[in-house]
Amino acid sequence: MDLSFALLELASNSLDAGATLVKIRLRVGRRAYLKVSDNGRGMDGETLKKACEEGFSGKGSSGIGLYQTAKCASQSGGSLKIRSKIGKGTSAILKAGQFETGDMAASLAVILDDESDIVFKARIGCKSVKLDTRRKRDETGGISLSDARTKAIVKQYVNENLK
Amino acid sequence: MKKSIADIMAIRQSMQSEIILRDNVDAEKEIHIIVGMGTCGIEAGAREVFNAMVDYVEEHDLKGIRVTRTGCMGDCADEPMIEVHVPGKEHEVYKKVTAKKAVEIIKKLAK
Numbered sequence: 001m002d003l004s005f006a007l008l009e010l011a012s013n014s015l016d017a018g019a020t021l022v023k024i025r026l027r028v029g030r031r032a033y034l035k036v037s038d039n040g041r042g043m044d045g046e047t048l049k050k051a052c053e054e055g056f057s058g059k060g061s062s063g064i065g066l067y068q069t070a071k072c073a074s075q076s077g078g079s080l081k082i083r084s085k086i087g088k089g090t091s092a093i094l095k096a097g098q099f100e101t102g103d104m105a106a107s108l109a110v111i112l113d114d115e116s117d118i119v120f121k122a123r124i125g126c127k128s129v130k131l132d133t134r135r136k137r138d139e140t141g142g143i144s145l146s147d148a149r150t151k152a153i154v155k156q157y158v159n160e161n162l163k
Numbered sequence: 164m165k166k167s168i169a170d171i172m173a174i175r176q177s178m179q180s181e182i183i184l185r186d187n188v189d190a191e192k193e194i195h196i197i198v199g200m201g202t203c204g205i206e207a208g209a210r211e212v213f214n215a216m217v218d219y220v221e222e223h224d225l226k227g228i229r230v231t232r233t234g235c236m237g238d239c240a241d242e243p244m245i246e247v248h249v250p251g252k253e254h255e256v257y258k259k260v261t262a263k264k265a266v267e268i269i270k271k272l273a274k
Contacts, residue, residue, distance in 0.1 A: 061235040065202035148220035149226070
């Protein structure tokens with residue numbers, strides 16, 4: 001499975017759930033660990049139970065994303081576990097045995113948005129990178145995260161540090 | 164050696180590129196491109212479309228172009244779909260966009 005696409009799927013769900021903060025933690029060694037947690041609207045117990053079922057969607061979409069992500073994780077010798085609380089947020093932990101890291105920078109470029117902040121901490125082998133858009137916005141007096149040029153800078157930053 | 168965002172910005176500045184601040188482009192002149200990024204869009208190549216546009220803007224130092232994602236745009240068979248908002252004009256929706264087509268669209272907008 002491609003971890004960067006899994007990140008995109010999980011973080012997209014966070015943004016669609018109205019999250020203003022999405023925290024991503026990635027550790028890649030012989031196995032991979034990816035955690036995406038948010039402060040979005042969360043799910044009740046019933047919705048959470050069905051969240052990974054094929055065709056089920058809590059937001060009127062295809063209901064394929066989480067189903068497919070969970071299936072790929074399981075086929076790779078890992079798992080996808082989701083915890084959620086209404087009004088508090090959701091966290092998804094994906095573990096994978098066989099995987100490709102994929103293009104993390106490309107996925108991050110997509111999820112950077114002025115509506116929400118992203119904290120991304122990744123360790124891939126001996127390389128690591130950390131991005132906290134809350135800090136950057138304070139330092140720069142409100143950097144626009146949806147400007148294409150900002151996204152290009154972030155891509156370069158992530159690629160430089162992970163290559 | 165590890166590089167920080169400040170390092171990357173310094174490199175860009177030395178190449179006479181400016182630091183991007185929220186208020187350095189007149190918001191009323193900003194072009195906004197929205198890319199459908201539901202699972203259907205992602206599977207059809209929306210991430211590549213999105214990044215092709217970001218990369219083109221970077222390469223040609225175009226200012227005032229926002230690119231953001233949205234969820235499923237409701238027409239899964241026609242993904243990747245993008246919506247282009249140009250101030251003062253009717254918005255346009257493009258279907259079955261490829262990375263190549265996306266660059267063509269940006270080129271037209273930048274003229």
